[in-house]
Amino acid sequence: xxxxxxxxxxxxxxxxxxSFTLQAALLQAAExxxxxxxxxxxxxxxxxxxxxxxxxxxxxxxxxxxxxxxGGIHGRAxxxxxxxxxxxxxxxxxxxxxxxxxxxxFAILGTQGTPTSAVSLPIALEAGVPFLFPIxxxxxxxxxxxxxxxxxxxxxxxxxxxxxxxxxxxxxxxxVCALYQDDAYGQGVLDGAKAALTSHGMKLAAAEPYAxxxxxxxxxxxxxxxxxxxxxVLGTIIRETVAAMAEAGRADWSPIFLVSPGGYTxxxxxxxxxxxxxxxxxxxxxxxxxDAAARPVAEWLSDYEMRFGEAGxxxxxxxxxxxxxxxxxAEAAGPEPTVDRLIAAxxxxxxxxxxxxxxxxxFSPTCxxxxxxxxxxxxxxxxxxNDSDFLPTPPPEGCPSAR
Amino acid sequence: xxxxxxxxxHLIAGSGxxxxxxxxxxxxxxxxxxxxxxxxxxxxxxxxxxxxxLAGTEAGFGPVGGLALALPAAALASLAVGRLTAKVxxxxxxxxxxAVTAACAVLLRFAIETMxxxxxxxxxxxxxxxxxxxxxxxxxxxxxxxxxxxxxxLILAGLALAGRVTRLGLAxxxxxxxxRAAALTGVDPARMRDLAWLLAGALAAxxxxxxxxxxxxxxxxxxLAINGFAAAALFGLARPVGALAGGLLIGIGETLxxxxxxxxxxxxxxxxxxxxxxALRGAQSARRLA
Numbered sequence: 001x002x003x004x005x006x007x008x009x010x011x012x013x014x015x016x017x018x019s020f021t022l023q024a025a026l027l028q029a030a031e032x033x034x035x036x037x038x039x040x041x042x043x044x045x046x047x048x049x050x051x052x053x054x055x056x057x058x059x060x061x062x063x064x065x066x067x068x069x070x071g072g073i074h075g076r077a078x079x080x081x082x083x084x085x086x087x088x089x090x091x092x093x094x095x096x097x098x099x100x101x102x103x104x105x106f107a108i109l110g111t112q113g114t115p116t117s118a119v120s121l122p123i124a125l126e127a128g129v130p131f132l133f134p135i136x137x138x139x140x141x142x143x144x145x146x147x148x149x150x151x152x153x154x155x156x157x158x159x160x161x162x163x164x165x166x167x168x169x170x171x172x173x174x175x176v177c178a179l180y181q182d183d184a185y186g187q188g189v190l191d192g193a194k195a196a197l198t199s200h201g202m203k204l205a206a207a208e209p210y211a212x213x214x215x216x217x218x219x220x221x222x223x224x225x226x227x228x229x230x231x232x233v234l235g236t237i238i239r240e241t242v243a244a245m246a247e248a249g250r251a252d253w254s255p256i257f258l259v260s261p262g263g264y265t266x267x268x269x270x271x272x273x274x275x276x277x278x279x280x281x282x283x284x285x286x287x288x289x290x291d292a293a294a295r296p297v298a299e300w301l302s303d304y305e306m307r308f309g310e311a312g313x314x315x316x317x318x319x320x321x322x323x324x325x326x327x328x329x330a331e332a333a334g335p336e337p338t339v340d341r342l343i344a345a346x347x348x349x350x351x352x353x354x355x356x357x358x359x360x361x362x363f364s365p366t367c368x369x370x371x372x373x374x375x376x377x378x379x380x381x382x383x384x385x386n387d388s389d390f391l392p393t394p395p396p397e398g399c400p401s402a403r
Numbered sequence: 404x405x406x407x408x409x410x411x412x413h414l415i416a417g418s419g420x421x422x423x424x425x426x427x428x429x430x431x432x433x434x435x436x437x438x439x440x441x442x443x444x445x446x447x448x449x450x451x452x453x454x455x456x457l458a459g460t461e462a463g464f465g466p467v468g469g470l471a472l473a474l475p476a477a478a479l480a481s482l483a484v485g486r487l488t489a490k491v492x493x494x495x496x497x498x499x500x501x502a503v504t505a506a507c508a509v510l511l512r513f514a515i516e517t518m519x520x521x522x523x524x525x526x527x528x529x530x531x532x533x534x535x536x537x538x539x540x541x542x543x544x545x546x547x548x549x550x551x552x553x554x555x556x557l558i559l560a561g562l563a564l565a566g567r568v569t570r571l572g573l574a575x576x577x578x579x580x581x582x583r584a585a586a587l588t589g590v591d592p593a594r595m596r597d598l599a600w601l602l603a604g605a606l607a608a609x610x611x612x613x614x615x616x617x618x619x620x621x622x623x624x625x626x627l628a629i630n631g632f633a634a635a636a637l638f639g640l641a642r643p644v645g646a647l648a649g650g651l652l653i654g655i656g657e658t659l660x661x662x663x664x665x666x667x668x669x670x671x672x673x674x675x676x677x678x679x680x681x682a683l684r685g686a687q688s689a690r691r692l693a
Contacts, residue, residue: 209666213623218412219413239618
């Protein structure tokens with residue numbers, strides 16, 4: 001009985017595999033029509049990071065629709081292929097293969113997340129497809145040099161270091177500590193803080209790791225308090241940022257908190273309420289304040305809300321900006337775009353700025369990290385407000401210094 | 404901060420966490436004893452309870468109103484998992500049962516994530532009653548931890564009483580002790596299994612509400628149930644008191660290790676304890692069989 005069931009299951013399994021294979025073989029990898037430029041991205045439209053992936057995709061769609069409404073790029077329509085990665089590297093790899101082999105995309109843009117983008121990068125490079133502006137603070141997307149890869153996200157560690165430099169000067173804090181997630185993300189934050197302190201002849205007074213998904217921070221906060229920390233660098237994301245500050249508040253302790261770019265999100269301010277008042281964060285793209293936005297940003301926010309039925313924020317703007325920069329380069333590449341012409345056009349971009357007040361972007365034939373600046377923001381009255389001007393970070397080899 | 408006050412703070416916070424693990428462990432034990440299944444969907448049932456409590460609270464009914472919504476929802480979800488497990492896997496196939504509950508966990512999580520307004524975002528349960536801090540001398544105490552202690556004590560007392568004076572409680576205890584003997588005296592085993600799954604679901608809902616003020620409500624919160632399982636397994640999934648003792652041991656131990664040992668020690672210790680307890684039990688039951 002049992003064996004019969006298993007053989008039936010196996011038969012069904014192989015039949016499914018066979019039908020998929022057949023389908024894939026029948027899919028014609030057609031040459032894209034000459035009057036189109038096809039670009040692709042993958043986002044987590046489902047899964048744990050869907051609240052960020054969906055608006056990134058929508059922001060990208062919005063800029064594509066605008067470009068097409070304005071007559072396309074030298075008369076060619078821009079078509080965006082959006083695949084769901086579910087924040088799963090294996091699905092991201094499949095999606096990338098599909099975009100490269102079936103959709104024959106001209107470039108891959110703005111893919112979300114470090115692990116998911118990391119698997120896509122080699123596939124794109126091998127196929128000779130430019131891999132542009134992934135939403136990730138990892139260094140692999142601009143180092144080592146490859147003519148096909150471009151990024152404008154300052155690596156997490158460098159961003160934290162610049163933020164810490166600024167706060168050391170502003171607050172005269174002498175005892176600096178860290179609370180960080182015990183994974184690659186948290187390690188990046190920790191390394192950045194250590195490097196910044198070393199340049200001041202200082203050391204971390206205490207560093208407390210926590211496991212991903214941790215819910216209670218009473219013990220690590222008590223340890224940091226025993227070390228008499230005046231400034232705590234947080235390698236946390238959303239929940240942990242709020243929970244750690246709530247724990248300090250519970251003990252009536254109020255050191256200065258600086259969160260890495262992973263925690264510079266509207267969600268932290270919304271979830272934390274009064275708890276996170278005064279929190280510093282490092283970013284490259286200001287979180288818009290709908291009540292106090294400059295006119296063009298306010299108009300953009302209202303357009304976005306009309307189009308997608310929800311308020312736009314940092315992820316939507318980040319997605320929008322990736323396409324905006326691509327459109328600018330593709331227009332400069334001329335009516336017959338090729339990869340070589342696109343690269344020449346990208347390499348000629350200098351001081352690209354947006355209406356959103358993001359740090360300026362410049363590339364060159366030797367530099368694949370377009371932005372080396374960050375800023376420090378602070379939560380005041382429940383909103384993130386910029387606290388510093390743009391702050392330089394050490395440029396990678398081949399890139400000019402920001403100052 | 405005064406070292407003694409700090410120690411007191413950790414002990415209370417650890418006990419609060421321990422009570423929540425204990426409530427979850429109680430559910431694991433009930434289900435295991437009544438239907439011989441380790442319920443891998445227990446954490447997701449808790450998450451469902453927490454989301455329902457959130458919905459009730461947000462609708463303006465406070466945590467009590469939230470609980471009024473969460474209890475039946477989680478109990479019924481748990482019952483559904485139990486019935487499905489019995490239907491698909493039948494009796495006497497514990498591995499198949501575990502596979503079914505694992506599948507139910509995925510489905511429940513998917514249901515939560517596709518629910519409009521819930522999704523994969525993190526939510527804060529706004530409750531003045533549960534979310535504040537009290538000061539006991541120099542010791543800051545989270546109200547949520549106090550609530551966990553009080554509620555768990557009440558529940559244990561209630562369960563103990565119900566198991567001794569009500570017919571249903573006596574029947575459930577008889578079924579758990581020896582289903583066949585109980586059936587001979589007229590206790591319907593299917594009904595008792597249903598009762599165990601319902602009770603476990605309700606306990607998970609309470610745990611979900613208690614954990615929410617400190618750890619937020621999100622679709623991934625079910626992972627906490629691992630500690631609940633550890634709590635139950637520590638003393639052999641047998642007694643309600645055992646689950647609570649296991650929970651307290653893990654909650655307090657984990658908090659103290661985190662506070663006074665190098666970071667990362669606490670997680671290791673929890674899993675080492677769990678593995679140790681399971682290995683010991685395995686050796687014991689092997690000896691008993693031999």
